[in-house]
Amino acid sequence: MQTEKVVQHIVDWLRNYAKKNNMEGFVIGVSGGIDSAVTSTLCAQTGLRLLCVEMPIHQAANQVNRAVNHVNWLQENFNNVETTTTHLTPVFDELIVSLPSVENEEDRFMALANTRARLRMTTLYYFAALEKLLVAGTGNKVEDFGVGFYTKYGDGGVDLSPIADLLKTEVYEIAKHLNINQEILQAKPTDGLWGDDRTDEDQIGASYPELEWAMQMDELEKTPKDFSGREAEVFKIYQKLNRANQHKMNPIPVCEIPDEFK
Known part of the structure; x- marks a missing residue:
């Protein structure tokens, strides 16, 4: 892969799409994972406004720390990056109380995991509507078109998908080219929807x-x-x-x- 040319192509594509649609820039949920790190960096390189939103829901400390460190790195390197944190744990917990119980707890766990992703999608579109921004997706080719490893109307609910034609290994290649933090490069991929340390590989x-x-x-x-x-x-x-x-x-x-x- 001609990494530098791929990066420039995506950055140009993002910028042109936003300008064509009269949008101010992008909003993205930053999780501390490789896909959101790469996508947010590509958005930052457009020179358009980028709002990074952290949305913890009973999140593991190491995931939160990686996300914070990445956003700090972005702001040190790009003057068009803003950040905000929306703590969704109280919202999620209140919703659980309001929902009826079920006999099969495993089904409930899966439904609630997807609910986390949908709460985050709703939050991103709130900021997008307020600030005239596009919600940038973070799904890669294997997740989006291979095994469907994402939440419908959760992390799958986006305005555009910058890295959806890249395999996961290609995303890592781009991450190294962009000098993404080493802790993110070394972290095992996880969707962070379960409140524990299970990885994508554990689930798949x-x-x-x-x-x-x-x-x-x-x-x-x-x-x-x-x-x-x-x-x-x-x-x-x-x-x-x-x-x-x-x-x-x-x-x-x-x-x-x-x-x-x-």
Whole structure:
């Protein structure tokens, strides 16, 4: 990958899109992870206004610290970066009290994890509406179009997706080129939605390099029978998630009314 050219292409694309739509800049949720770090840095390089929002919900201290350190680094290097913190823990806790209990607690945990992401999306669009900013997405190609590892109308609810055509390994390559903080480069990827230390790999059952391989094999129309051992296992994981999450990746279905009924 021609990293420097890719970076410049994304920065130009972001700037042109904002100006074409008469927007002042971008707002992004900064989590302390690699994707939001890279995306926020690319937005900052446009020279347009960038508002970084920290939105902790029972967040692990190391995640919060990485996010704070990254925003500090951005402000040291770019004069167009602003930051604000919205503590969503009280809102989340109050919502839990208001919701009915369920028999299957595991289903409840998953629903509440996605609720965290949707509260953050709502918060970002609040600031976007106030300040005439675009909500910048942080999803990469494997998450957005491979396994659908994001929350529908949560972190999937954005105005534009700067890094969605980049594989996770390519995001890391760009991060190194941009001199992203080492602590972020070394941190294991996590969605931070569970209030514990589980990683993306813990949840998915495969690493991002493995998923990228499986995505490539799927595009070549391979089947699990073409592989054995760990490769077969990873390929099955990929295909299962890809099929289950098509509802996230495809446009919302519209019930079209026949003309003769109108």
